[in-house]
Amino acid sequence: MSISLKKIVAVLNAKWLGLKAENEIENISIDSRSLQNSPSTLFFAIVGVNNDAHNYIEDLMSIGVQNFVVQYVPAGLEDKANFLVVDNSIKALQDFAVFYRNKFQFPVIGLTGSNGKTIVKEWLNFLLSPDFNVIRSPKSYNSQVGVPLSIVAINEKHNLGIFEAGISTVSEMQNLEKVIQPIIGVLTNIGSSHDEGFENIEYKIKEKLLLFNHAEVLIYQKDAAVDRFINPRNKTFSWSFNDETATVLVFKKEIVNQHTVIHYTHDGKVARFEIPFLDKASIENAISCLMVLLYLNYESAVIQARMLLLFPVEMRLKVKNGINNCTLVDDSYSSDFQSLKIALDFLESQKQFQSKTVILSDIFQSGLVNEELYDRVAKLIISNNINRVIGIGDTISAFKEKFNNCITYNNTAEFIADFEHIDFSNETILVKGARSFQFEEIVALLEEKTHETVLEINLNAISYNLNFFKSKLKPEVKIMVMVKAFGYGNGGLEIANLLEHHNVDYLGVAFADEGISLKNGGIKTPIMVLNPENTSFGAIIQHQLEPEIYCLKGLHAFLKIAKQKKLQAFPIHIKIDTGMHRLGFEANTLAELISTLKDNDTVKVKSILSHLATSDDPLQRDFTLKQINLFEELSSKIIRELGINPIRHILNTSGISNFPDSQYNMVRLGIGLYGVSNDLKEQKYLETVGTLKSVISQVRVIDAGESVGYGRKFVAKRITKVATIPIGYADGISRGLGNGVGYINIKDQKAKILGNVCMDMIMVDVTDIECTEGESVIVFGEKPSVSSIAKKLNTIPYEILTSISQRVKRVFYR
């Protein structure tokens, strides 16, 4: 891309203020943290519910970014950069994408639907790329900003586009239609997900179909509910399992050798193809792909040959613990330029280590000639401060000279043969390669080996939940996130890193050593220690942690040490007891607290807080209001008499939900971040963060009358198939879940726990579940949920989450 700023001013109908320098724009960005921002970047400052990118403009200017699309010019920066002022930056980004899209005339396939969009897109890309230079949306970039960003990656060499559009509420699709302008429309499965934004399913269908308003054809599964809303201008190309009026009738599916063979009729001819999948969703997604190929007049023999090679789509970047204290970012299934950009931005957000290595295969499907492609790749990698590049493949090897500190191998086998001689330690490693390079073998070598039970943490869900709670706050209210107890069992440093990335104002831990390990891990966000022991005050000061002071004794002890160290205005937090009766100054100690702090410049009261005992219980509302009133009274007294202006905070997660008028200057978010709410209605809006997974170690069939496990507590009444799972009470699975109380999830079916839970294992009933050894199982996650398990055990979700032992490996992904 190379477009003059002047032209863009006209396209956006923007007011041009500031420098008015005639710059050329070469790329577009909305991410202030991306290292790919440069003097030729046009940065769109987007105002989100909780985050206003205008706040980062000054930082961006300091690294050389000069061109900004803004809704207002931040004060003090008026003459220092190019400002294109618009009413709405997202709208402007879309307008720009429409302008850019109109430069290209090739056919574009537009996909929408509730499920399957990304898989169908990836599969179509695979099926069509032998014949086209395909540009597609990276990952699941399908939102109001994701789609425009996908579009601006088109270059002159592309001759087919595949873009997906996702919407969460009405009126969004029209915008995306203008940006994508699909010629061939594909509606994938229209399930019931993300219904909140729509009054009902009809509205949802109607809205989704707007993507195809100007399409030449609509491909979809014939369905009366959809037919009603199809624009009569649209030509349709439909398929069905049973409706003979559909263009393509799939009349038979059969399983042969672990493959599904799909038989269909089209144009009076019978044909078939085979896919290496058995599940319903994959079959439907493959048929959506078939329809596109048929519409493009592909021969049945070609369809058969290519369909056989379909593969599982990995939609997420996985973060794993690596050997020698490395962190791995596993993106070993794609190697196009766009997804490389995304992976490098993600790598930058993983701040554990200074040192970064990228293992990269040849790059395919760029549409560019190699010389230019590798120029761009090298430039991108250099701008991301990558310390070492390991290139694998003939082509990347040929362009080795373009990179700094680069070693190359002709193929994966050569790299593996040399593996022992390469040093990997204390660094973050991005493993990124095309499927054909089988980089999963490299990941297997680099991954730390532990047992097969893992707690998978969905980092996107954490971001999502954070934003959900942020959206309930008044704009000026700060947020402290509680990461005590190893992030409620989910992982301390990794989650703190993510929260820092999201600019939360404070982190809260229970004990000093938790805070110290975060600081040692490079966390810069201020950390409050809830429960500092007097013996830890020295360490607290040394590591710049901020203690909560909750009694006179503690205050005097802290002041003594602080004075010895000649500290000035060291930040402390004053906790007052308003009815929880756990920690905190009581009303009758305030006078001495105030007189001690009066004219004391050793410490500075950063905040005053209290904690609610029953914010989750509507029956105890009066008690909570009494606590809040007392907090108001006591904190006001301290503020008045000391003449200070501290942050005040009292709300925890349930408090945020139930007492929105008492946000003061900050709230303390805990359990909600981890996807658990005490309120069933609210629970629906949160995303599941942790999924505890294990595998089947062994499967056996026992006769009626045989028993299972210690104490022979389960005796089979019928012939019973039993699976053994390597997770037990030492991993945090309560013995209370034994003897049929709890179940685990295998292929979306319930497998009851048989007999007693052992230290390292459980046995489950899989009589009616088709499953094999080595197969993955879910102990908790979406289903069964942590809340449902807590209920069975007569406890609270907090205890379930924090009981998962440290020997269970945490794997982070997005």
Ligand SMILES: *Cc1c(COP(=O)(O)O)cnc(C)c1O
């Ligand atoms: C744990 C804790 C929180 C967070 O509580 P949640 O119910 O998990 O939101 C807030 N404040 C204090 C003092 C805490 O100890």
